[in-house]
Amino acid sequence: MSDFLIHVSAVACLYGILALALNLQMGLSGLVNFGLIALFGCGTYGAAFAHLWGWPPLAGLALGLVFAALLGLFFARLGDRMSEDYWGIATLSLAEIMRLVFTNEQGLAGGAQGVSGLPVTFAALPADTAALARLALYAALLVVAFVICQRIARSGFGLSLKLMREEPQLARALGYDLARSRRIVMVVSSLMAAVSGFLYAHYLTFVGPEQLMSHETFLIWSMVIIGGIANNWGVVAGAILMQFALAYVPFVKDWFDVPSDFVAATRLIIVGGGILAFLIWRPKGIFPERIGGSHV
Amino acid sequence: MSEALLELNGLSKAFGAHQVLDGVSARIRPGEIVGLLGPNGSGKSTLLNAISGFLPPDAGRVTIAGTDITARPAHVVTRAGLARTFQLPNMPTRMTTREVLRAGDVAAGAPRHMLRRTGRDDRIDALLEMFRLAHVADLPASSLSGGQKKLLSVALALRGSPRLLCLDEPTAGVHPELRTEMVRILKQAAGEGTTLLVIEHDMLFIRQLCSRCIVLDRGHLIADCAPDELEHNGAVVEAYLGKAVQKGKTAR
Ligand SMILES: Nc1ncnc2c1ncn2[C@@H]1O[C@H](COP(=O)(O)OP(=O)(O)OP(=O)(O)O)[C@@H](O)[C@H]1O
Ligand SMILES: [Mg+2]
Numbered sequence: 029m030s031d032f033l034i035h036v037s038a039v040a041c042l043y044g045i046l047a048l049a050l051n052l053q054m055g056l057s058g059l060v061n062f063g064l065i066a067l068f069g070c071g072t073y074g075a076a077f078a079h080l081w082g083w084p085p086l087a088g089l090a091l092g093l094v095f096a097a098l099l100g101l102f103f104a105r106l107g108d109r110m111s112e113d114y115w116g117i118a119t120l121s122l123a124e125i126m127r128l129v130f131t132n133e134q135g136l137a138g139g140a141q142g143v144s145g146l147p148v149t150f151a152a153l154p155a156d157t158a159a160l161a162r163l164a165l166y167a168a169l170l171v172v173a174f175v176i177c178q179r180i181a182r183s184g185f186g187l188s189l190k191l192m193r194e195e196p197q198l199a200r201a202l203g204y205d206l207a208r209s210r211r212i213v214m215v216v217s218s219l220m221a222a223v224s225g226f227l228y229a230h231y232l233t234f235v236g237p238e239q240l241m242s243h244e245t246f247l248i249w250s251m252v253i254i255g256g257i258a259n260n261w262g263v264v265a266g267a268i269l270m271q272f273a274l275a276y277v278p279f280v281k282d283w284f285d286v287p288s289d290f291v292a293a294t295r296l297i298i299v300g301g302g303i304l305a306f307l308i309w310r311p312k313g314i315f316p317e318r319i320g321g322s323h324v
Numbered sequence: 325m326s327e328a329l330l331e332l333n334g335l336s337k338a339f340g341a342h343q344v345l346d347g348v349s350a351r352i353r354p355g356e357i358v359g360l361l362g363p364n365g366s367g368k369s370t371l372l373n374a375i376s377g378f379l380p381p382d383a384g385r386v387t388i389a390g391t392d393i394t395a396r397p398a399h400v401v402t403r404a405g406l407a408r409t410f411q412l413p414n415m416p417t418r419m420t421t422r423e424v425l426r427a428g429d430v431a432a433g434a435p436r437h438m439l440r441r442t443g444r445d446d447r448i449d450a451l452l453e454m455f456r457l458a459h460v461a462d463l464p465a466s467s468l469s470g471g472q473k474k475l476l477s478v479a480l481a482l483r484g485s486p487r488l489l490c491l492d493e494p495t496a497g498v499h500p501e502l503r504t505e506m507v508r509i510l511k512q513a514a515g516e517g518t519t520l521l522v523i524e525h526d527m528l529f530i531r532q533l534c535s536r537c538i539v540l541d542r543g544h545l546i547a548d549c550a551p552d553e554l555e556h557n558g559a560v561v562e563a564y565l566g567k568a569v570q571k572g573k574t575a576r
Contacts, residue, residue: 179439187423187442188433194416201376201410202480203402203430212435258418320420320462 032275034159038231040271041166045173045224047251047263049217052177054249055258055317056186057213058193060112061103063119065245066126067218070095071225073130076143076235085147085230092222100218104210120242130237142236149230166227170264173220177260180216182321189213243299247274250299254306255313262315269314273298327390329354329519330375330406330488335384336543337367337374344370345381346543352488357510357520359530359551362540363564368523369411371540372490376408377401388488403430405487409494411523413477415465421476422448422461428483451479454509456502471497478506482513489513490521495529507532527551539563 046068053059074092078085103122107115131140138144149165150158180186191199192206200206229235247270255266277294306313328351337345344367352358362368373379375386377398386394388404396404415424425448427433432442452458455475460468468476478494489510495503503526510533514520524530530537531551539547539554541563547554554560 176439179441182441183438184426184429184432184440184442185435185438187419187427188430190419191416191424191427194418195414197378197410198414198416198477198480199427200378200398201402201408202428203399203484204433205397205399208435212438317418319418319464320423 031159034163036272036275037268038159038163038166039228039275040268041163041170042224042228042231043248043251043271044170044264044267045220046248047255047267048170048173048177048260049220049224050248050252051258051260051263052180052217052220053213055252055263056177056181056193057189057209058112059107059210059213060116061119062116062242062245062249063103063121063123064221064248065240065242066119066123067096067099067221068225068228068244069123069126069130069240070099070218071222071227072229072235072239073137073225074222075146075226075229076137079143079146080137088229089223089226092226093219096218096222096225097215100214101211103218104207104214107210107214108207120245123240123245124242127237127240127242130240137235140237142234142238144234146230146233146235148233149227162231169223169227173223174260174264176216176220181258181260185209243296246303247299250303253311253313254302256315256317257311257313258317259313259315262313262317265315266313270299270302327354328352328387329356329389330521331385331387332371332375333385333387335371335374335381335386337370337379337381344543345374347384348540348543348545349384350538350545350548352519352521354487354519355514355517356536357514357522357534359534359537360521360523360540361525361530361537361554361560366540366563367543368540369492372408372492372521372523375401376406376490402484402486406490407481407484407486407488408490409474409477409481409492411492411496413470413473415468415473415476417464417466419465420462421457421465421468422452424465424476425451425480425483428480430484447483451483455479456505469497471499471502474498475502475506478509482509482518485513485516486518488519488521490523492523493525494522495524495526503529504532527554 050064053061071092074095075088078088078091103119106118130136133139150161153161188204189209192209196206251266251270252263256262274295277291281290330352332348332350335345335348348371360368374381377396380395388406391404393401393404426442452461457476474494474497481489495506510520534551537549537551537554538545539560546559546563547557549557
C-alpha cells in the first residue's frame with residue numbers, strides 16, 4: 029500500500045508540473061491550448077530517441093527540451109494568425125497529428141509498439157530507496173515549477189499577461205507586443221511540460237503514442253478547472269486530487285465487484301463530469317484566482 | 325513651416341464598398357491641442373484606428389515626428405510615442421484598477437522583469453488621486469462605472485507621458501465637474517509637452533480645451549479652424565444639421 033501511495037504521489041507531481049504549465053498558458057495568459065500533451069510528448073520522445081540511439085539520458089532531456097521549445101514556438105506562431113477559438117482547435121489537431129505519426133510510422137520510435145526498456149531513474153539504488161528518491165526529485169521539481177509560475181504571475185510581466193488574456197486590444201494600445209508575450213509563455217511552459225514528459229518516460233521505462241491521447245490533455249484541463257484557473261496553488265491541488273481520485277477507481281471496482289470496463293468508463297466520467305460540474309457550478313474552481321493578488 | 329508631430333497624408337480606408345476615410349490629410353504641430361469632430365459615423369474612430377496601428381489604411385501615410393508608422397503594429401506605434409484610448413473603454417474583470425495601471429507601465433512588464441515582483445508605485449497613487457479613482461483602486465477594473473472606466477483609460481494613456489495623446493470621446497458619461505477637472509489635467513499634460521488629439525461631441529469641452537478643430541464628414545476633412553469659428557462654418561453646420569434643417573433654422 030505504501031508503495032502504491034508513493035507511486036500515485038510521484039505521478040501526481042509530474043501531472044502537477046503539467047497543470048502548472050497549462051495554467052501559465054490558459055489561466056494566466058488566456059492561451060486555450062488543447063494540445064498540451066504534444067509538448068509533454070516532446071519530453072517522452074526525447075527520452076525515447078536518446079535511448080534508441082544509445083545516448084545518455086540527459087542528452088534525451090536536452091533533445092526533448094529542444095523539441096518542446098520549437099513546438100511551443102510553432103504553437104505561438106499559429107496564435108499570431110488566428111483567433112483564440114481556432115487556435116485551440118489547431119493545437120488539438122497538431123497533437124493528434126503527432127500521435128498519429130508516431131502510431132503509424134513503424135520506423136519512428138517503434139511505431140504503435142513504442143519504445144520500452146528505458147532505464148528507470150535512480151536504477152542504481154535499492155528499489156525502495158529509488159522509489160522514494162524519485163518521489164523526492166519529482167516533488168522538488170514541482171516546487172521549482174511552482175516558484176517560477178508564482179513569480180511570473182506576480183511580476184509586471186504577469187500583469188501584462190493578464191491584460192493580454194482579458195483585454196488584448198488595451199494591452200496592445202499600452203505598447204505590449206502580444207506575439208512576443210505569447211512566444212515567451214509558450215516556450216517557458218513547453219519546457220516545463222517536456223521536463224515532466226522526460227521524467228515520466230524514465231519512470232514508466234516505456235514511451236508510446238497512446239500516452240499522447242487527447243484525453244490526457246483533458247485530464248490536465250480537469251486539474252486546472254477543478255483546482256482553480258489562474259491559481260497556482262489550486263492547479264497543483266487539482267492535480268493531486270484528480271490523480272488520487274483516478275488511482276482509487278480500481279479499488280472501488282474490487283469492492284463493488286463490477287466488471288473491468290467500469291474502470292476506464294469511470295475515469296472518463298470523473299474527468300469529463302468533473303470538468304462539466306465545475307464549469308457549471310463552480311467555474312472558478314476550488315481555489316479561485318486571487319484578484320489583486322499581485323500587490324500584497 | 326514648423327515640423328509636424330503627426331502628419332497624415334491621404335489616408336483612406338474602405339470597408340467593402342463603404343469608403344469610410346477618403347484621402348484624409350492633416351498636420352498637428354508639437355504642443356497643439358486639436359479637436360477631431362464630426363457627426364456619428366463620420367469616421368473619427370476609424371481615423372484614430374488607422375493612425376494608431378489598429379487598422380491598416382488602404383492608402384496614405386502616417387508619420388510621427390518624421391518617422392513613418394503607416395500600418396505598423398499598434399505596440400510599435402505606442403512605443404513611437406503615441407498613446408490612445410478607446411471609445412468603449414473595456415476593462416478586465418480579473419484585475420484591479422491598480423493592477424491595470426501598473427500593467428500600463430510597459431517597462432515593468434517587459435520580459436526581463438519576468439521574475440521581479442511588482443512594488444509600490446507613487447505615480448500610480450498620484451494618478452488614482454488625480455482621477456478620483458483611489459476608492460476603487462482595489463476593485464476589479466470591470467466593476468467601475470462607465471464614466472470611471474473613461475477616467476481610468478485616460479489615466480492609463482497619460483501614464484507613459486506620451487508625445488501624442490489621442491483620446492476617443494474621453495468625457496462621454498463623465499460628470500461635468502470632473503470634465504472641468506479633466507480639462508485642467510489635459511492642459512497640464514499639454515504644458516508638460518504632450519500634444520493632444522481629442523475626439524469629442526461636447527462643444528463646451530472642445531472650446532475649453534482645444535486651440536484648433538478639424539472636422540470629418542463621411543470620410544472627408546471639411547474644416548480646420550478655431551473652435552469659435554465652427555458655428556460660422558457653412559460646411560460644418562451643414563454636416564451636423566443637414567441642409568433642410570439649416571434652412572429651417574435661418575427661417576426662424
Ligand atoms: N470594422 C468595421 N467594419 C465595417 N464597418 C465599419 C467598421 N468600423 C467602422 N465601420 C463603419 O465606418 C463608419 C465610421 O465609423 P466610426 O466608428 O469611425 O465613426 P465615428 O465618427 O467614430 O462615429 P461616432 O461618433 O458614433 O463614434 C461607420 O459607418 C461604421 O459603420
Ligand atoms: Mg467613434
